[in-house]
Amino acid sequence: MRSVLVVVAVACVLVSRAECHTSTTPTPLNSCKAFSTCDSCIQIPKCLWCMTNDTCTDYPVSYILPPPAVCKLSQARWGVCWVNFEALIIAMAVLGGTIIISITVCCCCCCCCKKRQSGPDRDEERFARRREDIKQRADERKVVRKVRHDDIRKKYGLVPDSDHPYSKFENE
Numbered sequence: 001m002r003s004v005l006v007v008v009a010v011a012c013v014l015v016s017r018a019e020c021h022t023s024t025t026p027t028p029l030n031s032c033k034a035f036s037t038c039d040s041c042i043q044i045p046k047c048l049w050c051m052t053n054d055t056c057t058d059y060p061v062s063y064i065l066p067p068p069a070v071c072k073l074s075q076a077r078w079g080v081c082w083v084n085f086e087a088l089i090i091a092m093a094v095l096g097g098t099i100i101i102s103i104t105v106c107c108c109c110c111c112c113c114k115k116r117q118s119g120p121d122r123d124e125e126r127f128a129r130r131r132e133d134i135k136q137r138a139d140e141r142k143v144v145r146k147v148r149h150d151d152i153r154k155k156y157g158l159v160p161d162s163d164h165p166y167s168k169f170e171n172e
Contacts, residue, residue, distance in 0.1 A: 032056045038081040051075040051084075065089070 032047035033056060041049040041056035048059040050071035059078065060066055065085060066076050073085040153159045 032058050038077055042077060042079060042081060045079075047078075049077040049081065051077060 032041065032044065035041040035044075035047065035049075035056040036054075038049040038051075038056075041047045046059050046061070047056050048066055048071065049056050052071060052075040057070060060070055065073065070076075073089070076085045077083070078085070150159070
């Protein structure tokens with residue numbers, strides 16, 4: 001986590017120096033070669049410090065990253081002296097990948113949550129209909145059973161207040 005904060009801080013420093021640096025006096029085209037230290041060289045955004053031979057050169061603006069002919073990435077410094085291009089590229093790639101993965105996971109979670117919310121409603125309705133059908137069939141069977149039992153009771157005279165010849169004798 002601390003390394004991510006360092007990378008963000010470095011990126012902010014690089015961006016702020018590149019955007020906010022204004023010079024009141026125009027610098028000549030070959031002014032980068034005049035600087036002899038890294039700190040003085042990186043003050044100008046168009047200059048690149050190479051640690052291999054301790055020289056300040058013009059940043060090759062036709063390339064995003066300086067080619068190896070100018071300076072190796074591990075030895076090139078721009079914006080700040082303590083971060084090389086290799087570390088900056090790796091850190092920015094990790095940070096960018098983490099952000100992309102986080103956004104993807106958030107989107108997937110949101111989509112899955114919406115599907116889960118709509119899914120159980122349909123399932124609950126289906127289960128409720130099945131329960132109602134089962135209850136209705138059970139009630140119908142109960143009524144049929146009651147009618148059948150009442151017919152058997154009438155047949156054998158077990159129904160009170162019936163005039164059936166086989167009605168139950170009362171003990172007197």
